Amino acid sequence: MPLWKRRADPQPVVIAGNSHISSFGVPAKAASGVIERVPIEGEPGFIGLTGPSPRQRSYWDELIRMARRQPVALLWAGNQHNARFMLPPGSPFDFFCSARPDLGVDSAVRLLPESAVRAVFQPSLEGLTWLVGELAKVSPLPPVIVGTPPPKQDNEAIRAMLAREQAFVDIARQLGTDLSSVRMSTPTLRLKLWCVLQQQMAQVALEKNVPFCAVPDELVTPEGFLRPEFWVRDATHANQKYGRIMLRAIERHLG
Numbered sequence: 136m137p138l139w140k141r142r143a144d145p146q147p148v149v150i151a152g153n154s155h156i157s158s159f160g161v162p163a164k165a166a167s168g169v170i171e172r173v174p175i176e177g178e179p180g181f182i183g184l185t186g187p188s189p190r191q192r193s194y195w196d197e198l199i200r201m202a203r204r205q206p207v208a209l210l211w212a213g214n215q216h217n218a219r220f221m222l223p224p225g226s227p228f229d230f231f232c233s234a235r236p237d238l239g240v241d242s243a244v245r246l247l248p249e250s251a252v253r254a255v256f257q258p259s260l261e262g263l264t265w266l267v268g269e270l271a272k273v274s275p276l277p278p279v280i281v282g283t284p285p286p287k288q289d290n291e292a293i294r295a296m297l298a299r300e301q302a303f304v305d306i307a308r309q310l311g312t313d314l315s316s317v318r319m320s321t322p323t324l325r326l327k328l329w330c331v332l333q334q335q336m337a338q339v340a341l342e343k344n345v346p347f348c349a350v351p352d353e354l355v356t357p358e359g360f361l362r363p364e365f366w367v368r369d370a371t372h373a374n375q376k377y378g379r380i381m382l383r384a385i386e387r388h389l390g
Contacts, residue, residue: 148389150175151184151198152210155283158367158378164188170197178382181208195266202274208348208385209270211263211336213283215256216328217371220320221297222306227320232327234334235359241321252331260335267343277345279388281381282333284373285350286325288360293370294319300369326359346388354380 150156154163160175161183170186170193184201186194198207227244230252240246263280270278287293297303297314307317333349340347354377356362365377 145180146205147180147182148206148208148385149184149198149201150181150208150210151194152281153190153212153214154188155210155213155372156183156185158284158373158375159183159382160375160378161185170194172201175382178379180386181382195269198266199269199273202270202278204275206276206389207270207274207278208281208389209263209267209278210281210283211266212259213332214371215259216286216325216332218302219255220325220328221293221370222303222310222317223320224310227318229324230327232330234330235327238323238327249331252328253335256332256335260339263336264339264343267339267345271343271345276389279346279348279385280336280340281348281385282336282350283329284365284371284377285329285355285359285361286322287363287366287370288322288356288358289363290319290322296368296370300371303370322360330359348381348384348388351380351384 150159150161157163159181160178161173162185165171165185165187168187170184173183173185175181175183182205184194184198186197198209201207227241228247229241229244230247230249231240232238233249267278267280294314297307304314307314310317337347337349354362354365354373361373361377365373367374
């Protein structure tokens, strides 16, 4: 039995964060426009925290208040690689990914150091560092930073779904084209970018002495992409089957 369930007064684990909480059955955006606690169907040991999107300071303050009595599993952002590089501006580039040397590099395009990629993502993680520190001060158990879904591999399937997300429609328009013809980054590049992002989140966890719950191997293909049976019909998110497996992984980190 996980440690938090053995407490004298066990409280459900709070699933909180940005849009990837949707794979846990928690609405990414509250229809009411206010911060709400929502049950997760079939999972009495967990509760979701939704609210207005984009998240405001009041959402994180409510999470800190809840953390005084309840463990927290936090999904912070997670789409930085997609938002910045799914439809990349400028000329193609590649880099050597130290976490996945087997992926190699494309020597036909501009090569960047991995440190340049880390520098792009680092500002988006400063809030995570602050928030985890605040949660760790008050929570009965260390908060768990939860890894976010790996990229999807099939570019043509993804292209057909991009129109569902206004952000990508707007990016294509800014690039002077449309979604039917806009250049997409290669799946391998997005996989490398995701690996770097997960490493950086894991580093925050290490520095703050809290657990990092990585995405289990059963959710990814042999190459490292999100398995198709865990897709939803958009370009970046995973489904609730994925979320159920992640809940079991979170339990192990709390235990």
